[in-house]
Amino acid sequence: MHKNKGPIYYGDYLQLSKLLDSQEPLSKKHADETNGECHDEMLFIIVHQVYELWFKQILHDLNSILETFNQDYVPESALSSVVQKLSRIKKIQPLLIGQFDVLETMTPMDFLEFRDLLIPASGFQSVQFREIEIKLGLGTGDRLNVDREFFLGRLSEKDKTKLGEPESAPSLLKLVEKWLERVPFTQIKNFNFWEEYQKAVESILRDDEATIMQNSASLSDLQKKAQLENLEVTRSTFRSLFDERAHEELIESKQRKLSQKAILNALFIMLYRDEPMLAQPFQVLTSMMDIDENFTTWRYRHALLAQRMLGTKIGTGGSSGHQYLKRAADNNRVFIDLFNLSTFLIPRSRLPVIPAEIKKQMNFYV
Numbered sequence: 001m002h003k004n005k006g007p008i009y010y011g012d013y014l015q016l017s018k019l020l021d022s023q024e025p026l027s028k029k030h031a032d033e034t035n036g037e038c039h040d041e042m043l044f045i046i047v048h049q050v051y052e053l054w055f056k057q058i059l060h061d062l063n064s065i066l067e068t069f070n071q072d073y074v075p076e077s078a079l080s081s082v083v084q085k086l087s088r089i090k091k092i093q094p095l096l097i098g099q100f101d102v103l104e105t106m107t108p109m110d111f112l113e114f115r116d117l118l119i120p121a122s123g124f125q126s127v128q129f130r131e132i133e134i135k136l137g138l139g140t141g142d143r144l145n146v147d148r149e150f151f152l153g154r155l156s157e158k159d160k161t162k163l164g165e166p167e168s169a170p171s172l173l174k175l176v177e178k179w180l181e182r183v184p185f186t187q188i189k190n191f192n193f194w195e196e197y198q199k200a201v202e203s204i205l206r207d208d209e210a211t212i213m214q215n216s217a218s219l220s221d222l223q224k225k226a227q228l229e230n231l232e233v234t235r236s237t238f239r240s241l242f243d244e245r246a247h248e249e250l251i252e253s254k255q256r257k258l259s260q261k262a263i264l265n266a267l268f269i270m271l272y273r274d275e276p277m278l279a280q281p282f283q284v285l286t287s288m289m290d291i292d293e294n295f296t297t298w299r300y301r302h303a304l305l306a307q308r309m310l311g312t313k314i315g316t317g318g319s320s321g322h323q324y325l326k327r328a329a330d331n332n333r334v335f336i337d338l339f340n341l342s343t344f345l346i347p348r349s350r351l352p353v354i355p356a357e358i359k360k361q362m363n364f365y366v
């Protein structure tokens, strides 16, 4: 704990003279007899500045989370601090989404009054937003080609260099992949969990097939055929989970991001979340999904804002505007593999029983 080092003044501590002196509407600077200062430009500046401050706080927490994961062994005790920081990011995100309501009190006509003064500046140049995306796991190479061009083309050389650093460092996605690959329990002597899991899945699918056959009286031949075909698709989806080559192909075609081993271990955590030892890893995975989902919501909300303000006009940064932003919201998912794991969840009552010896280790028994 630090001790007081002498009197400190509120405004000095928060550097308010700097902070509150940092709003300079361009419409005020360029005001003349025909065009005066635009009242709403102050709101436009302040809302953006508040976003950047929250981005700074998110990066502060994200950097600490990355540091924790960037070690060969992540102690259990460190996970609670990771969960706490992920939760903080999750609490900040609704504020980011909510701020659009405040900005939308500015009408599109009011925006038009000063919009041209901003060209070619745009949110494309928010280095902190990019840094968050890259650090979470959305590298420049993960973007669609056309988006990459826009994004890089709008940045100054200084900012490009700045982003090179996080780009070459391991992202949260990559570090969590390594961490997941090290999860024990699934390959313990005398207990091949995945063999047991596959048997459970087979038995569930056989039950489903039996149900279809039993109800066949109420189904037309076409309906029955369609249901059996769907069941076969489900069966092959489950099989693909264990097919190493199929998984590699999915990674190459960018349909999967995490290694097969990491995905299987994440699934194990999801399935046995009730075991005390897995409760915190489960929290880590769910928090990452929440953060991904909240950023997606932010992107859709921002796309709607752009449509409301611009209609189908292009953005000040030169993109197609609303269309570009909607596409980015669809594509720029980071932890999508974790979402897709729900495909492979099975009811608790059908889960393979974990041998007592392993269960003991998962319960913090000595």
Ligand code: HEM
Residues within 6 Å of the ligand: 047, 048, 051, 052, 103, 111, 121, 122, 123, 124, 125, 126, 129, 151, 302, 305, 306, 309, 310, 314, 315, 316, 317, 318, 319, 320, 321, 322, 324, 325, 328
């Ligand atoms: C009147 C309000 C706003 C409009 C009309 C608007 C519009 C746009 C448009 C059209 C783009 C695409 C790039 C371009 O062609 O310029 C964009 C990108 C972006 N904007 Fe906004 N925006 C607004 C407010 C905000 C606010 C308040 C933020 C908060 C920081 C923000 C952050 C971003 C970011 C980070 C991008 C890059 C998104 C990406 O490439 O995935 N925008 N904006």
